[in-house]
Amino acid sequence: MTPQLLQAIKLLQLSHLDLAAYVEAELERNPLLERAEPEAPAAQEAAGTADEPRGGEEFDGGDGESWSAPELDPGRGEIETDLDTRLDNVFPEETPVRVSEGESGDMLSLTPAPYGSTGGSFDAEAPDFEATLTAEVTLREHLASQLDLATRDPIERLIGGFLIDAVDDAGYLRETVEAVAERLAADPATVARMLALVQTFDPPGVAARDLAECLAIQLREKDRFDPAMEALVSRLDLVAKRDFAALRRLCGVNDEDLVDMLAEIRRLDPKPGRAFGSSAVEVLVPDVFVRAAPDGSWLVELNGEALPRVLVNQSYYARVSRNARADGDKAFLSEALQNANWLTRSLEQRARTILKVATEIVRQQDGFFAHGVAHLRPLNLKTVAEAIGMHESTVSRVTSNKAIGTSRGTLEMKYFFTAAIPGAAGAAAHSSEAVRHRIRQLVDGETAENVLSDDALVQKLRDEGVDIARRTVAKYRESLRIPSSIERRRERSAQAGHAQARAAVLA
Incomplete structure (x- = not known):
């Protein structure tokens, strides 16, 4: 495939964050590119808004989609039609193109050889000190700093450091004391003593070997690990089964005390290490917005904040090219101009394609936007692709890593593609997501006397x-983390008994 085809495909499936990083790299290495000034709101609305009427043809359902879509392999002509452009190779034939791939095979970078330098900085080899200033403290660093203050003995530091290295991102120790002692040829009693020391570090519950020990450490710190609570923590299996009668007998408490103890358990952190050592949570930023129009239709508009804008500095090119004498300088400027023009065109086409696909999704899922998730319809890639005259692979790339901002929240585009559940007695098919929502509604409406x-x-x-x-209902119920009917009946009976006890006390 030509470099232009590779770039067009790559830009289409990038998220807005990855796209911003890609454009930033191009701005650094291409002297003819520059950032465009933000447009006025009125201009943005005129350029990026599409108005589609509500409603649409009936769809009889389809299977769920595989978002990796390895079988979707369009030809060059189909991609050119989807992107509304010819993908001829405008690079000189003798110019090699370097394509680097990650472990998963995804393309990470695509750069012509003349652009293979580290960037526009003259001191590119210098370390980036600013990056170290904003680095977050990992769980290991946080624990190691406390170990340095807790002991000066080199052997204890060695054992403690080994234990800290064995703690996973959730804060749990995944090796036994015996295994650590054998590996270090140390006394198991010393290893156990150092483990007890590490377990006193912040965050509370760190370096526990299982959930029960994690909760026990946190309760001890709160001075709440009495015999009744110890008995409760020792039988978390009964807590999971909601066998409250057995828990009352085991702990020797009444209904009200048991409810309070369970509430206290829920306030503890089962994964104390999750605040450290993990990547920052990214806020889902919509690529398009959907809002209701006064005439009852839906307005679909691009999010200008998620669209990088670049311009080609033609005047700078004309000025520099007049002074270029060497053939190498002229070739560099010519190729830089071709790359800059292609990037701006690709970004514009990417925006138009995203808007086109999003508009069709809104048209197909009109019921969801008007009435909620219960009216979500079955939808697959093929339906959208046929409606807008594109290949399925193009729609798959557009909907990957993209989101739609609605009055019901910001949702990934893939959310709107759901499998079909057949309708009874020839009725229309139902979306699997809508069926899940209905199951949740039915369970939420249960009472202690009527558990479904x-x-x-x-x-x-x-x-x-x-x-x-029935197996599909069970699968959907488990995916919603809804307990079985037996466990729900126990829980609702305990809640009803607790409410009656409180009412009696108040009376």
Whole structure:
């Protein structure tokens, strides 16, 4: 494939953060590119808004999509049609192109040989000290700094450092004391003593070997690890099963005390290390916004903040090219101009393609935007691709790493593509996401006297026109982290008993 084809495909599937980093790198190494000044709001709205009427053709459902889509392999002509451009190779034939790949095979960079330098800085070899100033403290660094203050003995520091290295990102020690002692040829008692020391470090609960020990460490710090709480922590399996009658007998407490103890357990942190050593949580930024128009239609507009804008400095090119004498300088300037023109064109086409796909998604999922998730329709890539005259692979790339901002929150584009659940007695198909939502509603409406089993949920859904199997209901219920009917019945009975006890006390 030509370098232009590779670049067009790459830009289409990048998220806005990756795209910003890519454009930033191009700005650094191409002297003919410069950032465009932000447009006025009115100009942005005129350039990036599409108005589509509500409604659409009925869709009879489809299977879920594989978002890696290895089988989607369009030809060059189909991609040229989708991107509305010819992808001829404008690079000189003798110019080699370097393509580097990551471990997963994803393309990481695509640069012509003349642009292979480290960037526009004359001291590119110098270390980036600013990056070290903003680096977050990892869990290991946080624990190691406390170890330095806790002991001066070199052997204890060695053992403590080894234990800290064995703590995972969640804060748990994944090696046994015996294994550590054997590996270091140390006394197991010394290793156990150092483990007890590390377990006193911040954050509370760190270096525990299982959940029960993690909770026990935190409760000891709060001075709440009494015999009743110790018995409760020792049988977390009963807590998971919501077997409150057995827990009351085991702990020797009444309903009200048990509810308070369980509430205290829930306030503890089961993963004390998650605040350290992990990548920062990225806020989902919408690539397009959807809002209701006064006439009842939907307005789909691009998010200008997520679109990098670059311009080609033609005047600078004309001025420099007049003074270029060497053939190498002229070739460099010519190629830089070609790259700059292609990048600006690719960015513009990427924006138009995203808007086109998003507009069709909004048209297909009109019921969701108007009435909520219960009206989400089955949708697959092929339906959208056929409606807008593109290849499925193009739609797949557009919807990867992209989000839509709606009045119901910011959602990934992939959220709107769901498998179809057949309708009962020839009724229209239902979206799997809408069926999950309905299961959640039915469970939330339960009472202590009327807890629905999976079979009862199947019957209620079939009464509403959803032809679904019991195993599918069980799978959806588990994906929503809804306990079984037996566990829900125990929990609701305990809650009802607790409410009656409180009412009696107040009376």
